[in-house]
Amino acid sequence: MSLSMYQAGIPVVIRYLNNLSTLIDKAAAHCEARKIEPSVLINFRLTPDMFPFARQVQIATDQVKGMAARLAGVDVPSYADTEATFPELKARIAKTVDFLKTFKPAQIDGTEEKEITLKAGPTEFKFRGDDYLVGFVLPNFYFHVTTAYAILRHCGVDVGKRDFLGA
Secondary structure (H helix, E strand, O other), X not given: OOOOHHHHHHHHHHHHHHHHHHHHHHXXXXXXXXXXXXXXXXXXXXXXXXXXXXXXXXXXXXXXXXXXXXXXXXXXXXXXXXXXXXXXXXXXXXXXXXXXXXXXXXXXXXXXXXEEEEEEOOEEEEEXXXXXXXXXXXXXXXXXXXXXXXXXXXXXXXXXXXXXXXX
């Protein structure tokens, strides 16, 4: 049995978004227990030239909502990127998961050869659907989810590999 585009994308990213939401719960509990202002973790970055925690979450959700929409040929929803609290970040993740759950396999499967075009400033990127999913979206998604995890771990939140991978 071959792995479909839907199976390679949608259920996988939903799992990791749910794991990320659980990491946020642990971060909130960590802040409460240690009397740390949550904005410290939300705005923390590993190095000066990396995005802070909140932006890592925003980019991870942007990657996968865009992936599903582009492969299915529907409009990509726009989010304002204004989340500044743990509950707001969790709501963004939940909104993204809800959006991803609206897609059926028939909308995504068979898009391996679909041309996907992305614009980043003046640069235009063209992908085949399969390369877009496995060579661009998934690596970027994992990078930002991993970086969010690493920020929390660095800040002393009691999270480990099992938290990242989920049940």
